[in-house]
Amino acid sequence: MNSKNPAVRALTLIVFWLVVLIVLFYVLFPFYWALKTSFTGPAQLSAEALQWFPSNPTWQNFRDVFAGQPFGRNLLNSVVVATGTVLLSLLLSALAAYALGKFRFQGKSVLMYIILAVSVFPQIAVLSGLYTMIKTFSLYxxxxxxxxSYMIFTLPFTVWTLTAFVREIPTELEEAAYVDGASPLQTLFQVLLPVMTPALVTTGLLAFINAWNEYLFALTFTSDNTAKTVPVAIGNFSGATIYENPFGQIMAASVIVTIPLIVLVLVFQRNIVSGLTAGAVKG
Known part of the structure; x- marks a missing residue:
């Protein structure tokens, strides 16, 4: 049996790395192909559509993205909307998570199930009601x-995630703050929030990605570039004629809007790992 162990371990290692390579290829190949297409000129795109590398790389598609339409304004809209959504969601969810995770009151379990149900509710089901409300309050x-509108799906997610984390924070921290005369809000903002930093970063980043990529609400609640976000702007790209499909510009724009997400993940990767593993082991 022992003589077979090295062979079994070698086979297991080979299978493991083969699976890793397949997963990496599946995840990274679409982005590579978008990058390759974005550097292929419009004139060469049809002839080189199936080539692995562009024969004459060019920045033309990236220049056309900003020259042909107000894409810079769309980027600003996405940054403001996604950032505002995350900040407001984290503030409200931190308050809610503290109450749901540390206080006992009647109906708490029912409330948690309602929050979970809202988080999985399809967007299209609330679209007409949200549209009426936004038009009524002149928010179109x-x-x-x-x-x-984005808080419809970000707030339930952040509340549910942060509540699970708050439950694992030692009660001794709160008791020490209460002994020192701190109020519940002071305890939350001065004692618990620093401990919750990894969870806040992880939850906020995931909520930011969801808000950044959201398309349905942005398409429904905007009609011009005053507040139109990049997913809607990319979806509305058109060629010089009705027979031209601007694949190069679409891929270039997709690369541009993906880069901020990659940068955020790289910057906060340690916090993300800490946030994903925090509270996994109780002790």
């Missing part, structure tokens, strides 16, 4: 209207 074509 505004950052505020998009932020309000």
């Amino acid at each position: 074509n505004t950052w505020g209207g998009l932020i309000l």
